[in-house]
Amino acid sequence: VATAEVFTHLLESLIYNNLDTKIKSVKVSAAAISACLEKFRQSPKVLCKNYELLVISCCLMQIMESIDENQKFERLIGLERILAQALTTNAGPSPFSIILQTLKDDLMKPDEERLLKLIDYVILLINIYSLAGNDVFYGREILNDSSFTKTLREEMKTLGYSLEIEYVLDLIYQRLDLILSYKRRYKYLNSLIVHGSDEQPAYRQSLLKQIFDLFKQHGNFGLPSSSISSRLTGSTNASTIQQEQLVNDIEHVPFDSFTDFFKSAARGFFGDAKPCITSNDYSTIVVFIVGGITPHEIQLIHEYSQQIKKQIIIGSSEKNSNGLQTHISSSKYVAQQRAKARDIVLCLQRKNIKLVAIDFDNTLLSIYTCGYYQGTVDNLLDYIRSTFYYFIQEILDSPSFNQTLHVCIVSFSSQEQLIRKLIEQAFKTARSDRIIIRCNSPEFISNINQKDFLGKEYHLSSVVTEIATKRNKTIKQHEILLLDDDVKKILIAEKFGHKVLEIRDEINLDMFKNFADHILYEC
Numbered sequence: 001v002a003t004a005e006v007f008t009h010l011l012e013s014l015i016y017n018n019l020d021t022k023i024k025s026v027k028v029s030a031a032a033i034s035a036c037l038e039k040f041r042q043s044p045k046v047l048c049k050n051y052e053l054l055v056i057s058c059c060l061m062q063i064m065e066s067i068d069e070n071q072k073f074e075r076l077i078g079l080e081r082i083l084a085q086a087l088t089t090n091a092g093p094s095p096f097s098i099i100l101q102t103l104k105d106d107l108m109k110p111d112e113e114r115l116l117k118l119i120d121y122v123i124l125l126i127n128i129y130s131l132a133g134n135d136v137f138y139g140r141e142i143l144n145d146s147s148f149t150k151t152l153r154e155e156m157k158t159l160g161y162s163l164e165i166e167y168v169l170d171l172i173y174q175r176l177d178l179i180l181s182y183k184r185r186y187k188y189l190n191s192l193i194v195h196g197s198d199e200q201p202a203y204r205q206s207l208l209k210q211i212f213d214l215f216k217q218h219g220n221f222g223l224p225s226s227s228i229s230s231r232l233t234g235s236t237n238a239s240t241i242q243q244e245q246l247v248n249d250i251e252h253v254p255f256d257s258f259t260d261f262f263k264s265a266a267r268g269f270f271g272d273a274k275p276c277i278t279s280n281d282y283s284t285i286v287v288f289i290v291g292g293i294t295p296h297e298i299q300l301i302h303e304y305s306q307q308i309k310k311q312i313i314i315g316s317s318e319k320n321s322n323g324l325q326t327h328i329s330s331s332k333y334v335a336q337q338r339a340k341a342r343d344i345v346l347c348l349q350r351k352n353i354k355l356v357a358i359d360f361d362n363t364l365l366s367i368y369t370c371g372y373y374q375g376t377v378d379n380l381l382d383y384i385r386s387t388f389y390y391f392i393q394e395i396l397d398s399p400s401f402n403q404t405l406h407v408c409i410v411s412f413s414s415q416e417q418l419i420r421k422l423i424e425q426a427f428k429t430a431r432s433d434r435i436i437i438r439c440n441s442p443e444f445i446s447n448i449n450q451k452d453f454l455g456k457e458y459h460l461s462s463v464v465t466e467i468a469t470k471r472n473k474t475i476k477q478h479e480i481l482l483l484d485d486d487v488k489k490i491l492i493a494e495k496f497g498h499k500v501l502e503i504r505d506e507i508n509l510d511m512f513k514n515f516a517d518h519i520l521y522e523c
Contacts, residue, residue: 004028006060014036014040034061106121341394344516345394345395351521353405353480354475355405356405357408359409359484359485363385371413377418396431406467410438413439414439444458478497482500
């Protein structure tokens with residue numbers, strides 16, 4: 001439940017798009033989020049561009065309105081952390097079992113001692129249920145007849161809460177129906193911007209409608225076989241009416257490969273223990289993009305190729321500007337990325353950066369482990385951001401490494417051995433053991449004052465001390481660059497005189513290089 005982060009992004013979006021706001025990011029509340037959302041009414045164009053952020057903000061506002069006590073909110077955060085641990089491992093109880101058991105324990109207590117209401121638990125259950133691949137936001141009929149609702153009713157009946165659960169479900173159904181009506185009303189947002197002013201909804205056309213029109217006009221528009229086009233239309237001989245109906249319904253129906261995954265995920269959600277989902281044995285993935293393909297899309301696909309260590313072949317239904325189909329050599333792409341990373345390392349050295357400190361959760365990795373990861377190191381390798389894979393590799397290969405340029409991992413996680421093994425496997429060189437790792441191990445925590453929250457300052461100070469004593473190198477405050485996804489830690493680091501870069505999900509080597517070249521000032 002990243003309330004502060006969502007609210008910060010909301011404020012930044014308002015400022016970036018010149019929508020006046022006087023709201024201060026002092027305390028996040030449903031009222032403050034609501035006031036921000038009202039500002040977006042001024043510009044439909046900005047509304048469309050920030051659609052996902054606004055949806056998340058609306059969901060967050062609903063949750064905050066339903067939880068009117070801080071104690072309840074802390075309880076939900078605790079549950080969320082437990083679920084994060086459960087979802088990142090193949091062993092142990094399922095998320096459904098965890099929440100259900102917590103709910104049962106709470107219902108055994110007197111009313112005045114309960115931390116959460118029954119409706120709070122059910123909302124949390126529905127949220128996790130939808131993450132397992134079951135979209136419950138199409139109306140009450142789907143949820144009412146689902147195995148989820150039936151199971152929940154049976155469990156509540158055994159506890160003597162039959163009437164209460166029906167009342168709660170009825171309230172939720174009303175909310176879901178309301179969400180459904182908004183979804184239908186703003187369905188045009190899921191579209192491409194076509195001819196005319198993009199601020200006028202009348203000029204919008206459904207993305208699926210445009211794909212369908214292209215198919216009707218150009219046959220299979222250059223597809224290598226009829227199998228892919230039949231996946232879109234359902235049947236190569238289907239009537240136009242059937243095809244139009246499918247286009248209207250296609251976003252409600254997952255494609256075949258996803259269906260199996262969602263079913264497996266749902267079994268893991270409801271079962272006593274999650275099944276181990278193994279990936280298929282394949283060596284090549286073919287990605288076909290309807291319409292033209294942009295350089296940015298190529299970059300994203302190739303970064304994913306490096307992450308999963310599989311070959312990816314890219315195809316497109318339209319030719320690029322020079323009339324040739326887009327083909328990029330995987331080895332050429334890797335060489336380009338390494339060159340960018342090398343430029344970044346050289347630029348940091350020119351600007352007298354001597355210590356690069358990298359956060360672990362949601363920075364080096366694209367996920368949160370919350371310090372509770374119980375899976376294998378091999379599985380975690382897939383979540384190392386390609387940006388940092390290339391960047392760290394170039395630091396390790398640099399003759400300046402361990403002399404005038406040092407690197408460390410700083411994290412609040414207590415799983416130091418896990419991080420060490422991950423680094424060793426990701427960067428198969430003896431030099432990787434010179435990367436300093438500073439975590440919240442019992443030994444480290446015992447030597448710090450936990451009453452004062454100073455972000456990563458204790459970690460950085462400890463690393464600087466180790467470099468001074470063991471490597472006889474002195475590093476000043478302004479010679480440290482911290483890479484972290486947490487805004488609070490970034491602001492604290494700036495107060496201590498460090499250079500900083502906030503890491504977001506869209507980070508890539510081009511953005512990193514632009515920061516190093518043009519934003520990072522010389523020490």
